[in-house]
Amino acid sequence: MVSQLSNKKISYLFTGIIFLVLNIIGLSLMNKSKQAYLNQEKEDLLELVQKQVLVAEHELEEYIFASFALGLLVTETGGNLSGSKFESLAKDIQKQYSDITSLQLAPEGIVNQVYPSNSAFIGDNHFSDSNHQ
Secondary structure, three states: OOHHHHHHHHHHHHHHHHHHHHHHHHHHHHOOOOOOHHHHHHHHHHHHHHHHHHHHHHHHHHHHHHHHHHHHHHHOOOOOHHHHHHHHHHHHHHHHHHOOOOOOEHHEEEOOEEEOOOOOOOOOOOOOOOOOO
């Protein structure tokens, strides 16, 4: 009888140890799975941010190039862009760069022509107006 009681205790002890070991392994696997998920989320977020940066860089390059092209035309004409000539050039630039919604000609910082036409901007001073600094 003592031997049976000992065997029962050993059996319970062995079962308990196996239960604890399996729980530890399960918790470890869950932790690794969670870490893998978080790492994948971090990689996905980084990839999204990188794509957004590329889009922003591309748009900024387009704006700079359009401004540079318009600046060259102004320099080439000695700053004498008549209303119809400016409008024609601005229209062509806007066709090429569809993200550009408005072009302004502002000699010495003061807007004197806008495409598409919007008289509300005529006379704005980009150098003294705090909204433009």
